[in-house]
Amino acid sequence: VTVLIHHCILYKKAEVEETLKRIQGQKGVQGIIIVNAEGIPIKTTLDNSSTVQYAGLIHQLVMKARSTVRDIDPQNDLTFLRVRSKKNEIMIAPDKDYFLIVIQNPSD
Amino acid sequence: PIGQTSDELFSSQVHPVLFSAYKTVGFAEGRAGEGFVCIAGVRVAVVGSISPVCRAINISLPQVFDENGKDVTPQPLYQPDPAAVMSKHSKIFASDTSGGTMSDFYSTAYQTTTNASFAGPFTRSVFGSSTVSRGSQSTMESMNEEIEDPSSKRDISISLSDVQVRREEVKELIKEEMLDDVVDRYLIESETLWLLHMPAVSVSVDSEEAVSVKERNNLYMELCKNRMGNDKYVERSMQTFNGAPKTKEVQSEAITMVDAATTWDMYDSFRSAGLGEAALSPDTDKATSASSSRIEMEPFVVPSEDEPDPELVLQSEKFQQDLFVMERIILENIYQPKLAAYRQLPTLEDPDSVPKVVPTVVSRREESSLDEESTLTPALERLWSFSCELTSGHNVSSMAWNKRNPDLLAVGYGQFDFKDQKSGLICCWSLKNPTWPERVFTCESGVTTLDFSASNASQLAVGMHDGSIATYNVESREKTPVIDSSDCAHKHTSPVWQVRWIDHERGASGEDKGETLISVSADGRISKWFLRKGLDCIDLMKLKRTRNEKAKKQVGDKEKKSEALISRQAPGLCFDFHPTDSNIYLAGTEEGHIHKCSCSYNEQFLETYIAHKGPLYRITWSPFCSDVFLSCSSDWTIQLWRQDLFTPVLGFTSTQSAVYDVMWSPKWATVFGAVNEGRVEIWDLGASILDPTIVSLASPGVKLTSLLFATETDCILVGDSDGQVGVYQLKNLTVGEGTQVR
Numbered sequence: 001v002t003v004l005i006h007h008c009i010l011y012k013k014a015e016v017e018e019t020l021k022r023i024q025g026q027k028g029v030q031g032i033i034i035v036n037a038e039g040i041p042i043k044t045t046l047d048n049s050s051t052v053q054y055a056g057l058i059h060q061l062v063m064k065a066r067s068t069v070r071d072i073d074p075q076n077d078l079t080f081l082r083v084r085s086k087k088n089e090i091m092i093a094p095d096k097d098y099f100l101i102v103i104q105n106p107s108d
Numbered sequence: 109p110i111g112q113t114s115d116e117l118f119s120s121q122v123h124p125v126l127f128s129a130y131k132t133v134g135f136a137e138g139r140a141g142e143g144f145v146c147i148a149g150v151r152v153a154v155v156g157s158i159s160p161v162c163r164a165i166n167i168s169l170p171q172v173f174d175e176n177g178k179d180v181t182p183q184p185l186y187q188p189d190p191a192a193v194m195s196k197h198s199k200i201f202a203s204d205t206s207g208g209t210m211s212d213f214y215s216t217a218y219q220t221t222t223n224a225s226f227a228g229p230f231t232r233s234v235f236g237s238s239t240v241s242r243g244s245q246s247t248m249e250s251m252n253e254e255i256e257d258p259s260s261k262r263d264i265s266i267s268l269s270d271v272q273v274r275r276e277e278v279k280e281l282i283k284e285e286m287l288d289d290v291v292d293r294y295l296i297e298s299e300t301l302w303l304l305h306m307p308a309v310s311v312s313v314d315s316e317e318a319v320s321v322k323e324r325n326n327l328y329m330e331l332c333k334n335r336m337g338n339d340k341y342v343e344r345s346m347q348t349f350n351g352a353p354k355t356k357e358v359q360s361e362a363i364t365m366v367d368a369a370t371t372w373d374m375y376d377s378f379r380s381a382g383l384g385e386a387a388l389s390p391d392t393d394k395a396t397s398a399s400s401s402r403i404e405m406e407p408f409v410v411p412s413e414d415e416p417d418p419e420l421v422l423q424s425e426k427f428q429q430d431l432f433v434m435e436r437i438i439l440e441n442i443y444q445p446k447l448a449a450y451r452q453l454p455t456l457e458d459p460d461s462v463p464k465v466v467p468t469v470v471s472r473r474e475e476s477s478l479d480e481e482s483t484l485t486p487a488l489e490r491l492w493s494f495s496c497e498l499t500s501g502h503n504v505s506s507m508a509w510n511k512r513n514p515d516l517l518a519v520g521y522g523q524f525d526f527k528d529q530k531s532g533l534i535c536c537w538s539l540k541n542p543t544w545p546e547r548v549f550t551c552e553s554g555v556t557t558l559d560f561s562a563s564n565a566s567q568l569a570v571g572m573h574d575g576s577i578a579t580y581n582v583e584s585r586e587k588t589p590v591i592d593s594s595d596c597a598h599k600h601t602s603p604v605w606q607v608r609w610i611d612h613e614r615g616a617s618g619e620d621k622g623e624t625l626i627s628v629s630a631d632g633r634i635s636k637w638f639l640r641k642g643l644d645c646i647d648l649m650k651l652k653r654t655r656n657e658k659a660k661k662q663v664g665d666k667e668k669k670s671e672a673l674i675s676r677q678a679p680g681l682c683f684d685f686h687p688t689d690s691n692i693y694l695a696g697t698e699e700g701h702i703h704k705c706s707c708s709y710n711e712q713f714l715e716t717y718i719a720h721k722g723p724l725y726r727i728t729w730s731p732f733c734s735d736v737f738l739s740c741s742s743d744w745t746i747q748l749w750r751q752d753l754f755t756p757v758l759g760f761t762s763t764q765s766a767v768y769d770v771m772w773s774p775k776w777a778t779v780f781g782a783v784n785e786g787r788v789e790i791w792d793l794g795a796s797i798l799d800p801t802i803v804s805l806a807s808p809g810v811k812l813t814s815l816l817f818a819t820e821t822d823c824i825l826v827g828d829s830d831g832q833v834g835v836y837q838l839k840n841l842t843v844g845e846g847t848q849v850r
Contacts, residue, residue, distance in 0.1 A: 016422055019431045022544060026435075027442050036421060043422070070372030080433070091437055093430035098421045100430050106441040 023102065030088060033101040035059070042098070054090075058101055062094045182354065436540045443542060446491040449837055450539070450823055488788065488804040488836040491823070494519070494537045495832040496544055502533055504827025506557045507816040510582075512565030514819055515539040516546075518582070519833055522554025522573055524813070529554055532572060536582050537833070547582050549589075561609045563623045571604030571627055577637065579625075593643045602630035605681045612690050612707075626685075626693075632677025634695060634705075649705050649713075651678045651697050684727045688734055696724030702739055702749075719747055719756050726770050732777035742766035746782055746791075762789060762800055769815040779841070781824055783815040788826050790838065804836065 024032055024045060031046040035055045044051040066078040081092040088105040171181045311321050335341045421427060440447070448454070494517070502521035510516035521533040532555035535545035553574040561567040566583040567590070576599060578589035593599045607627045625637040626648065635645040653676055678697040686692040691707045692714070700720035703713040722743035730736040735751040744764050747756035765785040773779035778793040782800075789800035806812045806828060814827040822838040 013419075013423055016428060016431065019428075019435060023431070023435050023438060026438050026543070029438060034422070067370060067372065070375075071370055074372040074375030080437075082437075089441065091434060093434055095426055095430065097424070098427065100427070100434060102434055102438060104438055104441060106444075 026104075028105045028107070030103040030105055032103075033099075035099045035101065037097050046103075054101060054103075055099075058090070058092055058099065062092060062099060066094065185356070435544075439541055439543065443492060446835075447539065449489075449491055450818075450821055450835065452821055486790070486792075486802045486841040487839050488790070488802055488824070489839050491835045491837055492542050493832045493834040494535075494542050494545075495830075498545070498548060499533065499535060499831035502530075502831040503554075503829045504813050504831060504833060505555055507814055507825055507827055507833065508559050508568075509816070509819060510560050510565060511562040516582075517816075517825070517833075518558055518560060518568055519827065520555035520558045520570060521831060522556050524556075529573060534558065534568070534570060534580070536568075547585075549580055549587060551578070556603055557606045559607050559609055561623055562611060563609075569607045569609060569625050571607040571629075573603045575600035575602055575604055575629060575631070577604055577607060577625070577627055577643070591639070591643050593637070593645075596643050596645060598635070598645050598647070600627065600629035600631055600633065600635070602679065604629045606683055608683070608685065610685050610690055626683070628680040628683045628695060630679035630681070630698070632679055632697075634680060634683060634693075647710065648707060649695065649703075649710050651680045651695060651703065652676060653678045653699065679723075681724055682727050684729050684737070686734065687729050687731060694727045694729070694737060696727045696739060696741075698723040700724060700741060700743070702727060704751075715754075717749060717754055717756075719759075720745065722766070725766070725768055728770060728772055730772050730777070731774060732772075738770050738772065738780060740767040740770040740782060744784075746770055748793075758793075758797055760791060760797070760800075762803075763787065768813050771815050771817055773817050774819050775817075775822070776841075781815050781817065783812045783826060785811045788812060788815065788824070788836070790824075790841070792841065801841065802838070 020032065020043075023029060031050070032044070033041055033046065033051055033054055034043040035041050035058075039055050039059050041051045041055055046054070061083075062078070062081060065081055069076050069078045078094055081094065083090040083092070088103055091102045091104065093100040171179060174180050311317050499519075499521060503523050504519055505522045505524065506520045508518050510518065515538055517537045517539075519535050519537060521535070523529050532551040532553055534547075534549040534551065534555055536547035538546045551570070551572055553572045553576070555570055556573050557571040559569050561569065566581055568580045568582050570578050570580065570589070572578070577593040579591050580586075580589050604627050607625060609623050610626050611623050626634065627637065627645075628634045632651040633647050634649040634651070636648050637643055637645040678699050678701070681696050681698055683693055683695040686694075693705055693707070695703045695705060697703070700718070700722055702717040702720075702724065704715040704717070705713050720739065720741040720743055722741045724739055724741045727737060727739045730738070736757075737749050737751070738746060739749065740746045744761055744766065746760040746767055748758040748760070749756050760782075763784055763786065767782050767784045770780060770782040773781065776792075779801075780791055780793075782789045782791065786806050788802075788804045788806070790802040791797075792801040795801050810832075811829040812826055813829055816825040816827075818824065818835075822841070824836050824838065825833050826836065827833045
């Protein structure tokens with residue numbers, strides 16, 4: 001049974017890697033950052049300084065957004081956040097253990 | 109030592125040295141231009157710079173004069189009780205006063221000195237601990253003379269000392285055994301403690317004192333009356349002195365503001381305190397209950413959990429889900445205009461995108477007149493194509509929409525020819541992700557046909573080139589079929605060319621209501637499959653070879669020399685059930701014959717329609733006219749038939765290539781689409797019966813193999829031999845709304 005479980009974890013990991021690769025290869029995607037709950041980047045495709053900058057700023061933004069959503073209705077919670085700017089779009093999937101951040105420029 | 113003058117004291121530089129308590133001197137930073145003398149009253153560790161003004165404990169106390177020469181010498185605010193300053197408690201005192209009271213003590217300005225000689229370099233002084241000597245007490249007492257009021261600090265110091273004294277008492281240790289002892293207790297009446305005594309202001313008339321009281325009252329009244337003009341009583345006014353107020357600075361610890369009382373924070377603590385989820389009342393109630401649970405909030409401060417391993421984070425279900433959604437969102441950004449066109453929504457221009465360079469305006473003007481027409485001619489506009497690296501190189505053999513979710517498409521990949529057979533592939537594509545299929549199933553042999561069930565929307569039936577039939581459940585992530593026909597004794601021995609789920613309203617034997625799976629294969633049988641301890645089938649019809657009656661008569665004597673038949677069955681290639689009468693169906697064979705059959709008779713055909721000269725690839729009833737059906741074959745023709753006529757009503761030929769697929773449009777009665785090797789054609793019978801209305805050529809080197817109309821929009825899907833399924837939108841196809849056919 002343990003062998004099966006190990007195999008499953010490997011398989012899942014491969015799937016996750018594949019999906020990440022696919023996302024990275026999509027048109028206009030500038031970078032993917034995965035940050036853990038403390039704000040430390042786990043995985044990133046950008047350079048270190050940009051990663052740290054994004055991680056820090058977005059962490060605060062997500063905290064504020066989540067607080068806003070829950071202040072209005074405490075039973076509600078934030079599931080996704082999209083910030084559309086002139087040059088690109090930042091998409092954030094927050095969770096209590098991690099943040100998944102993707103930066104895309106769709107008109108690239 | 110007492111009596112030392114200030115000068116002497118200050119001549120010695122400031123050292124962090126033990127000073128005697130009463131005479132600790134040092135410099136302190138202060139306002140420029142003024143000198144300050146600091147006192148280390150009683151053993152104190154001074155922290156940081158000392159801005160306040162301290163008092164030198166000289167007998168000659170320095171005094172402060174302001175500009176007008178008024179004595180504004182600040183009075184001492186704190187007088188430490190000499191009893192409290194005992195060496196025994198010195199240590200405790202020191203710890204208490206490390207930053208707190210003593211620094212406040214210093215912060216109070218005692219006296220300033222205008223001694224200019226002190227305006228030298230300011231240094232910080234550090235006061236060491238010191239013991240109080242008797243001499244200090246005397247100076248303390250001298251200071252005490254000028255106390256205004258004992259400050260609260262003094263009280264504290266006194267109380268502290270009291271507490272310290274009490275602490276010294278040795279407590280009798282309570283041992284375990286002593287708890288069980290029977291102890292005698294004696295209750296004695298104690299003396300009365302008077303807490304409040306208010307003497308009465310009235311006396312009863314009957315009492316003994318009444319008389320004297322009355323007399324006294326009368327005397328008093330007379331006195332009051334006489335007071336007016338009496339010399340003995342003179343009115344005088346008085347003035348009380350009000351003490352001069354003085355502003356005092358106090359230092360306290362910074363007040364930390366915590367943003368903790370948000371609505372959701374209260375809600376969270378409310379829930380975690382276990383006060384139940386039943387009382388989820390509005391904010392006003394929460395405020396009152398939060399106050400009670402706030403006491404319990406302390407233990408619920410979230411402890412810092414161990415950070416989950418980053419690898420675990422990446423593998424968690426939630427993360428995969430988020431990735432999935434994120435991919436879809438990114439693709440939506442990219443494909444938004446195409447998807448909007450598919451859904452027939454107006455496409456929005458991205459306001460920030462840089463407009464691509466438009467070809468020269470000059471040529472545009474010339475073609476403007478042509479443009480007008482060209483915008484009106486019907487055309488196929490390519491939106492996108494479903495393809496990925498998995499499918500490249502595979503031939504698209506069949507496509508089917510999911511009956512419940514019109515955005516889900518199943519595509520089967522498999523070669524038609526017997527040679528170069530490779531393993532088959534089934535991909536379930538979603539409109540929301542044209543770059544990667546949602547499900548991928550690999551099969552041993554090439555897939556030739558598939559169909560989604562209507563009653564069980566996630567069930568997909570697949571027919572394969574080696575004759576086996578399997579059903580898959582697309583909802584699960586299983587890669588294997590739910591059931592397979594390989595164990596069935598009557599399974600097909602030749603490629604299955606078509607499978608279909610048919611809904612019988614009334615079963616033949618009264619029992620099979622509901623959906624059954626029907627298949628036709630090249631071994632000449634049309635079989636009905638059902639689940640009975642595994643997949644099993646019964647034959648609805650055996651397709652016998654029929655000879656052309658006319659030809660038979662002509663070659664009468666050649667009958668004996670006719671070719672020996674390999675089998676008496678004719679390979680069936682396609683079939684279609686009547687849209688309203690599920691008992692009747694049409695079957696097409698490799699000979700080119702169309703047989704109308706019924707489920708009730710499995711020996712005889714009802715009718716036979718002969719016109720095609722080559723294998724029939726598709727038969728399809730019109731969804732609008734129940735008498736009309738279309739057939740296409742490899743003899744380059746498409747024939748339109750009416751049920752009761754044995755010759756086709758109309759025939760359509762456009763090119764000299766086999767027509768692989770034909771399908772009626774689900775929206776317009778007179779429109780159908782056809783795909784032959786090199787082109788897609790859309791025919792509109794209302795417009796022209798000789799030429800197709802729209803023709804779109806395939807990319808060179810690629811053969812188009814299958815066609816599917818989208819059910820709710822004006823789009824068609826075309827599969828080709830390279831594994832791509834292109835989505836095209838029908839533009840400007842103006843069709844009359846009539847559903848009748850001449």
